Amino acid sequence: MTQAIRLEKLAKTYGRRRGLVDLTLDVGHGEVLGYLGPNGAGKSTTIRLLLDLIRPTGGRATVLGLDPRADSVEVHRRTGYLAGDFTVDGRQTVRECLAFLAALRGGIPERRITGLADRLGLELAPRIRSLSKGNRQKVGLVQAFMHEPELLILDEPTAGLDPLVQQVFLDLVREARADGRTVFMSSHVMSEVQAVADRVAIIREGRLVTVDTVTALRERAVRTVELHFDGTVPAEEFSRLPGVSDVSVEGPRLRCRIAGSPDALVKAAARHTVTGLLCEEPDLEELFFEYYRNGAGHDRVTAA
Numbered sequence: 001m002t003q004a005i006r007l008e009k010l011a012k013t014y015g016r017r018r019g020l021v022d023l024t025l026d027v028g029h030g031e032v033l034g035y036l037g038p039n040g041a042g043k044s045t046t047i048r049l050l051l052d053l054i055r056p057t058g059g060r061a062t063v064l065g066l067d068p069r070a071d072s073v074e075v076h077r078r079t080g081y082l083a084g085d086f087t088v089d090g091r092q093t094v095r096e097c098l099a100f101l102a103a104l105r106g107g108i109p110e111r112r113i114t115g116l117a118d119r120l121g122l123e124l125a126p127r128i129r130s131l132s133k134g135n136r137q138k139v140g141l142v143q144a145f146m147h148e149p150e151l152l153i154l155d156e157p158t159a160g161l162d163p164l165v166q167q168v169f170l171d172l173v174r175e176a177r178a179d180g181r182t183v184f185m186s187s188h189v190m191s192e193v194q195a196v197a198d199r200v201a202i203i204r205e206g207r208l209v210t211v212d213t214v215t216a217l218r219e220r221a222v223r224t225v226e227l228h229f230d231g232t233v234p235a236e237e238f239s240r241l242p243g244v245s246d247v248s249v250e251g252p253r254l255r256c257r258i259a260g261s262p263d264a265l266v267k268a269a270a271r272h273t274v275t276g277l278l279c280e281e282p283d284l285e286e287l288f289f290e291y292y293r294n295g296a297g298h299d300r301v302t303a304a
């Protein structure tokens, strides 16, 4: 797979403040990458660097094979961008605003704009300044998607959206991927990212902590397992097994948490008569918290 985005030791400092530290990351064409991190992790900094809205202090970014600085116009033409602080002229109506932005893009069929607005439940008649935060965000989404760009760069796209509209947004991302387009979206909510992303990159304090597929993250995540036996089993037979923690036994029921392979647990259970087995879906949000806790940041993220 060729790369839609290639970051090589990309770095940004703001005076003496750290923005981004030697970030190396590739995003393939047609891939949806979820870019997760707590407040101040460096997500917006990365995105602004991709679009040449700020300049790096080290390293290199390549977007659609282009240099964001030298080929800025071309990068912006081929990209749909939603800024974290999306703002437009408040005096315009939604329709005027989107028509203006469409004209800047060389014209876009009106039905595409009205189609997106309909799906997101965005009225076109009101003035921008009268809109709630969520409705302004919808304007931002329409303008990012309306020209069907080959690359979408979205900074906290679901901020302020209610759950139903969030689902519509996730559908738009799925459709973009089905069309072979690339999506780079930042978030601080794991659940929405895991619903659509092929891979998830987690950053903390300007550094990449991990990047992996949602499937692999799931395999690494902690899950709760409940086993039912035909009688009481000794907890100590289970508490020392690799990856097993928080073992509790209540009558014939044993509950524990497991990280990684359940093989040792299954083999230990098989020494008894198992009458029931319940395994909860791994909680990726919890895995995400772990990545945060294992550092000096301690910035809490929002659980969805």
Ligand SMILES: Nc1ncnc2c1ncn2[C@@H]1O[C@H](COP(=O)(O)OP(=O)(O)OP(=O)(O)O)[C@@H](O)[C@H]1O
Pocket (backbone or CB within 6 Å): 014, 017, 018, 019, 020, 037, 038, 039, 040, 041, 042, 043, 044, 045, 046, 084, 188
């Ligand atoms: N213009 C600036 N001047 C000084 N420091 C900045 C500036 N922009 C960002 N920073 C610092 O860079 C770091 C990364 O900020 P950034 O906005 O990229 O984080 P983020 O992950 O997007 O956070 P959030 O979720 O709050 O938007 C933070 O410590 C922030 O204070």
